[in-house]
Amino acid sequence: xxxxxxxxxxxxxxxxxxxxxxxxYWVDVLNSIGIYAVLALSLNVILGYAGLFHMxxxxxxxxxxxxxxxxxxxxxxxxxxxxxxxxxxxxxxxLLVARPIIHLRGDYLLIVTIGIVExxxxxxxxxxxxxxxxxxxxxxxxxxxxxxxxxxxxHDFYYLIFGFAAITVLLFLRLENSRFGRALNYIRExxxxxxxxxxxxxxxxxxxxxxxAFWAGMxxxxxxxxxxxxxxxxxxxxxxxVMFTIVILGGSGNIRxxxxxxxxxxxxxxxxxxxxxxxxxxxxxxxxxxxxFRPKGILPAQPRTYNLDFLAGSRGGGK
Amino acid sequence: MQxxxxxxxxxxxxxxxxxxxxxxxxxxxxxxKLINFAHGDLFTIGAFFGLTLLLSLGLTSHxxxxxxxxxxxxxxxxxxxxxxxxxxxxxxxxxxxSPRLSAVVSAxxxxxFFQNAIMLIYGARFRVYPHDLLPTTTVSLLGVxxxxxxxxxxxxxxxxxxxxxxxxxxTKTGTAIRAAAIDQGAAKLMxxxxxxxxxxxxxxxPALGGAxxxxxxxxxxxxxxxxxxxxxxxxxxxxxxxxIGNIPGAMLGGLLLGVIEAMGATYxxxxxxxxxxxxxxxxxxxxxxxxxLGERVADKV
Numbered sequence: 001x002x003x004x005x006x007x008x009x010x011x012x013x014x015x016x017x018x019x020x021x022x023x024x025y026w027v028d029v030l031n032s033i034g035i036y037a038v039l040a041l042s043l044n045v046i047l048g049y050a051g052l053f054h055m056x057x058x059x060x061x062x063x064x065x066x067x068x069x070x071x072x073x074x075x076x077x078x079x080x081x082x083x084x085x086x087x088x089x090x091x092x093x094x095l096l097v098a099r100p101i102i103h104l105r106g107d108y109l110l111i112v113t114i115g116i117v118e119x120x121x122x123x124x125x126x127x128x129x130x131x132x133x134x135x136x137x138x139x140x141x142x143x144x145x146x147x148x149x150x151x152x153x154x155h156d157f158y159y160l161i162f163g164f165a166a167i168t169v170l171l172f173l174r175l176e177n178s179r180f181g182r183a184l185n186y187i188r189e190x191x192x193x194x195x196x197x198x199x200x201x202x203x204x205x206x207x208x209x210x211x212x213a214f215w216a217g218m219x220x221x222x223x224x225x226x227x228x229x230x231x232x233x234x235x236x237x238x239x240x241x242v243m244f245t246i247v248i249l250g251g252s253g254n255i256r257x258x259x260x261x262x263x264x265x266x267x268x269x270x271x272x273x274x275x276x277x278x279x280x281x282x283x284x285x286x287x288x289x290x291x292x293f294r295p296k297g298i299l300p301a302q303p304r305t306y307n308l309d310f311l312a313g314s315r316g317g318g319k
Numbered sequence: 320m321q322x323x324x325x326x327x328x329x330x331x332x333x334x335x336x337x338x339x340x341x342x343x344x345x346x347x348x349x350x351x352k353l354i355n356f357a358h359g360d361l362f363t364i365g366a367f368f369g370l371t372l373l374l375s376l377g378l379t380s381h382x383x384x385x386x387x388x389x390x391x392x393x394x395x396x397x398x399x400x401x402x403x404x405x406x407x408x409x410x411x412x413x414x415x416x417s418p419r420l421s422a423v424v425s426a427x428x429x430x431x432f433f434q435n436a437i438m439l440i441y442g443a444r445f446r447v448y449p450h451d452l453l454p455t456t457t458v459s460l461l462g463v464x465x466x467x468x469x470x471x472x473x474x475x476x477x478x479x480x481x482x483x484x485x486x487x488x489x490t491k492t493g494t495a496i497r498a499a500a501i502d503q504g505a506a507k508l509m510x511x512x513x514x515x516x517x518x519x520x521x522x523x524x525p526a527l528g529g530a531x532x533x534x535x536x537x538x539x540x541x542x543x544x545x546x547x548x549x550x551x552x553x554x555x556x557x558x559x560x561x562x563i564g565n566i567p568g569a570m571l572g573g574l575l576l577g578v579i580e581a582m583g584a585t586y587x588x589x590x591x592x593x594x595x596x597x598x599x600x601x602x603x604x605x606x607x608x609x610x611x612l613g614e615r616v617a618d619k620v
Binding site: 053100101104106107108110111112114115116118119122123125126237241244245248249252277278280281283284285286287288291292295296 | 348352354409410413414417418419420421422423424425427428429430431432433434435436438439548552555556559590591593594597598600601604605608
């Protein structure tokens with residue numbers, strides 16, 4: 001077995017047995033890590049694969065979360081049924097906001113997406129359409145139920161969240177090597193050249209945005225179910241920064257890197273909780289140091305290489 | 320009409336502050352193509368350092384209120400400039416050849432670092448500026464009573480902006496900054512020490528931001544360790560509004576954004592004030608991505 005495979009097996013085994021060893025508090029921390037991991041993986045489609053500087057992912061997460069919260073508390077629709085619907089709402093929202101800005105380059109896109117997340121947060125605080133509950137948010141979201149079993153404790157949620165995370169990882173691994181994933185990579189490296197070889201860059205970028213938003217919206221359902229209370233404070237610009245940092249610091253475009261990033265960015269501050277304010281000070285400094293020593297992230301994406309030796313033969317000798 | 324003029328002067332006073340912060344963003348972006356997310360926190364540092372000096376030195380009672388405040392602002396500018404240059408040296412210079420987004424994350428890390436440093440030193444609650452620094456009297460203009468404070472603040476930001484404009488347009492260092500903003504490589508070939516230019520940019524921008532911090536403290540009376548990022552985002556909006564990388568653009572954008580915001584808060588909704596600024600930002604970027612005055616620097620993003 002390759003060393004990478006051994007590590008994968010060990011990590012998965014450790015994650016499977018972790019809840020038996022840990023108390024409710026630490027399982028809850030793992031649950032947060034799991035949700036952020038899913039969010040960061042969904043952001044990675046936009047930021048890592050398509051190379052779009054997107055710092056407003058919390059906006060899509062918020063739309064999904066609030067869709068679940070509103071429909072569950074108003075109409076009593078079971079929480080987990082709302083997962084695809086929350087994803088679709090977030091995806092539709094992404095289509096609306098991304099369509100006019102998709103042509104913006106680099107930093108301009110970064111700034112616009114920050115603007116969007118702030119507008120969404122202010123709209124939630126101002127109780128837009130009278131359905132978001134203002135700054136108090138919405139409470140009384142039902143517990144999710146799976147085949148008649150009510151998911152209640154952190155340990156229950158652990159398997160729901162990490163099950164979802166596992167599905168996410170498997171699907172996005174497939175995506176990476178699909179026609180769509182390769183097109184995104186091409187656009188990331190050079191969108192002019194991609195256009196030149198017949199890839200509709202604007203279309204693919206938009207689809208990447210919608211897919212990432214769809215997935216963040218589904219993560220929103222799980223988040224709403226876990227919290228049972230949602231409020232605008234959970235969807236500030238800093239939430240977007242956390243997701244963004246996980247992707248870049250872990251290794252943008254590399255699923256393993258993003259997962260490691262989620263563990264470090266969400267987990268480490270919890271480990272050092274007893275140091276109160278100073279831990280965030282160190283955290284900020286650590287972000288700078290990490291970038292200086294590993295500017296492409298801890299686990300950078302491996303450039304895709306193709307073996308073209310077979311072409312040499314048909315041309316009678318090659319170089 | 321009275322309300323309109325009242326809000327116009329308010330908007331101009333706040334807009335002058337936005338413009339001062341925006342200059343720091345636009346200069347850094349012009350030369351380095353980096354959004355300095357920690358710039359807003361340098362502004363907060365200015366506000367807090369100003370408060371410390373006010374409370375500890377008693378300058379205003381020793382050498383009179385006007386001279387006292389001028390000396391105070393100059394001291395704050397000096398200190399924040401040093402921190403700015405240090406920030407560049409530690410967090411940005413090692414990343415100059417790295418992927419663009421790593422510098423962004425470094426800037427975010429610096430922002431988190433500064434915010435928490437301020438919180439650890441000064442505490443998390445709001446701190447209050449002494450309210451008797453500037454005369455609270457008003458003057459009557461066209462039938463509208465305008466607080467003297469507003470005029471002083473607006474005048475002060477105009478003076479600083481004019482000083483910067485003169486520096487950038489007329490001095491040798493200013494010319495070097497403009498050259499480096501157009502093409503760093505070519506500037507290097509012409510014998511310009513680009514590292515030095517970048518250091519100047521990181522001295523001047525934060526100095527102006529620090530002054531803006533003291534001005535906000537005096538204008539609103541309350542400061543808090545998190546205030547930097549809202550002002551930072553607004554100022555960045557202002558820089559984009561005017562055309563990022565363009566110094567007069569940042570000035571115009573700041574004043575305009577201040578006025579738009581004041582008008583929006585009065586005539587549309589106070590609760591949506593911040594959202595209005597961001598909508599302006601999005602509309603500008605959709606319809607005129609180079610800003611009102613156009614981007615002086617070629618866009619090679």
